[in-house]
Amino acid sequence: MGDNLISVNNVSVNFDYQENFISKKQKIHAVNNINIKIKKGSFFGLVGESGSGKTTLGRAILGANKISSGNVIFHDDERDYDLTDMNKQDLKEYRKKAQLIFQDPYAALSPRMTVRDIIAEPLEVMKITNSRQETDERVRDIASKCRLNIEHLRRFPHAFSGGQRQRISIARALVSNPKFIVADESVAALDVSIQADILNLLKQLQTELNLTYLFISHDLSVVAHVCDVVAVMYLGHIVEMGPSRELFKNPKHSYTKALLSSIPSIDPEKRSEAIELKGEIPSALNPPPGCVFKTRCPNPGVDCKGGEIKMGLIEVEPGHWVDQCCAL
C-alpha cells in the first residue's frame, strides 16, 4: 500500500430517520459503497451539490461519523489504523494526525478566546506539549507559517477579517502536526481575492509540511485549480473520478458534463451553453434504483431509465473511473 495515506474500502454511511414516533423507521443512504485511495502528498478533491454526501464522507474518514459498513484505513509510517476497529488510545493518536478545517471562519472560532488560546487548545487537549513555553513556541511557529502576525496573537477573533480568521482556523488545524487534512468548503465563504490567497497558502503549506488534503468543495473551478485528483459525487455515490486535468478536459459522465457546463463563463459572449438539468437532487430516503442520476439525466438510455444498470465504477482510461451507466 506504499504510497497511499488513506484507503476507503466499500464505505457506506446510513442514518436512521423517523418522521415521528409512530411512523416506521427508515434509513437515509447518505454515502454508498465508496472506494477511494488518497495518495500521500496529494490534493484530493471531492465535488458535488449539496446533499451529495461529500461532508458525510469527509467526516466518516475522520472518524466523526459512524461508518455503517466497509472500512477506512489510515496508513501511517509505522502502522495502519483501521477506523472501524479502533480503541480510545488509537483514536487519540489518529486525531493528532488527521484534522479538519471548516467552512465558516466566523462560526468556527470562539469569540471569547484569544487567537493564541484558540491555536493552543488542540495542543493542550491532546497533551502534546509539556510546558506553557513549549506551547507558545509551537503556536508562534505555526502562526507565522500561516502568515499571521505574531503581534496579534493576544487579540480576539472579532478583530480579524474573514481571510485572517480562515488562517487562524488553518493554524489551529495544523498545530498538532497532522499528516492529513480535510478542508470542508474552506474557501466557500470568502471573497475571490481572499479565496485565491487561502488556496495559495494551502498549497504552500502542503509542500512545506508534507500534508495530504481531502478538499471538499462545490466550486469546480477552484477544485480544478488546486486538486490533482477529483471525485464527483451525486446522491451518495461517486459517479466519476480521475486525475483532475483529464477529468475536466474529458468528462465522461453526464452529470460531470452538466456540472461543468453550468459554471457561469466569464466571457459575456458565451452565454447559456449550460446543459440544464431538470428538477432537483432526489431524496436520499428512497434513492432511485439503478443509476441514481437517471431522474435528471439529459440523455438516458433505455436500460438506465428502467434502472437495470447497477451503480459501479469502470476504469475507462488509466486512473479515470466512470460509473458504468454512462461509460457503456
Add this chain to the structure above:
Amino acid sequence: MSHLLEVKNLDVKFDTDEGRITAVENISLSVDQGEVLGIVGESGSGKSVTAKSIMKLNPGNTSYNEDAEIILDNENVLQFTSKQDLKKIRGGKVSMIFQEPMASFAPAIKIGAQMVEQLLIHKNINKEEAKSISINMLKRVGIADAEKRFNQYAFELSGGMRQRAMIAMALSTMPKLLLADEPTTALDVTIQAQVINLIKDIIKEYQMGVIFITHDLGVIAQVADHVAVMYLGSVVEKGPVNEILKNPKHPYTKGLLQALPDINNLDAPLSPIPGNIPSPLDRPTGCVFRTRCPHHNPEGKDGKIEMKLIEVEPGHWVDQCGIKCGQNG
C-alpha cells in the same frame, strides 16, 4: 430619454458608536427599462447599501447627503417620508430578492398567504384574484404543483424552489425595478444555471429594469448588460459588460479577474489582491484603492488624486487614478 432609475451623487453614512462611517460615496448610476445593471465587489464594498437606499431600507442611523437624488419614475425617492409614499416603492414599483430565501419568508406563515398579503397591499384586487395571480406566478417560475406549494411553508421547499417562490413573490406586483441581491450565491451551480435563465426570461417578458448584485464575475458575464465595479463604497469602473470584462482598465477590476480561478486556463496562477480591505472607519483619502494598488503611481499613492470617473471609451468610465495606474501595468 429619461432613465427608469437614476442615482445621482449618492453618499450614505452610518452613525455608529465608533464614529461616522462612509458606506457609499458619490455614486451615480442609471438603469433603463429591460436592462440589467450588475454591481460587483467584495463584501463591505457597499453594494447592498446602495440597493437598499433605493427602497430606503437602510437602518435608522443612516444619513444621506442633501444634494443626492434617486430618481425613480420621475420622483425622488430620497424625499419620501410618509408611509403612503414608501409603500409605493417598497414592493410596489420596486421589489427585492435576497440571497437567503429561507430568511426572507416568514417561517410560520404559508407561502401563499404571504404572496396574497403583499398583493392586497399594493393592488386594488380581492383575495380570490390575488390567489389566482400568485398561483399563476408560481407556475410561471417553473414550480410544479403550484396549488400545493401555495399552501406550504417555506421550510417544506428545497433551496432552489424557495428561491423560485421568492422570485414569484417579488414579481407578482409587477414592479418596474427589480433589485436582486446575490440571488444565486447560496445555490448549487446546476440550480444557479436554472435560476439565471429564469431571471433572464422574465426580464425579457416583463421589460423591467434590474440591479443584479453579486461578487461572482461569471454570473455578471451571464446576466448583465452594464456593470459597475465597487470598492469600499465607490464605483471605480463602470461600462458595458463586454468592455469591463474583456478590456478592464482599473487595477482593482483587473485584480478581481486575476484572482478568479478559470476552468479553461488551469495553468494561470491565482493571484490574490495584496493586503486587506481597509476599515470604513479610516477610509483612505483620494483614491480608495491606493493602499492595495499593485501599480500605484506616485501622486495616487500619496492620496493626491481625487476620485473621479472619466469616460475612456464611449460608455466606459474609469476612476482617474486607476487610469494612471492601469497604464503602469
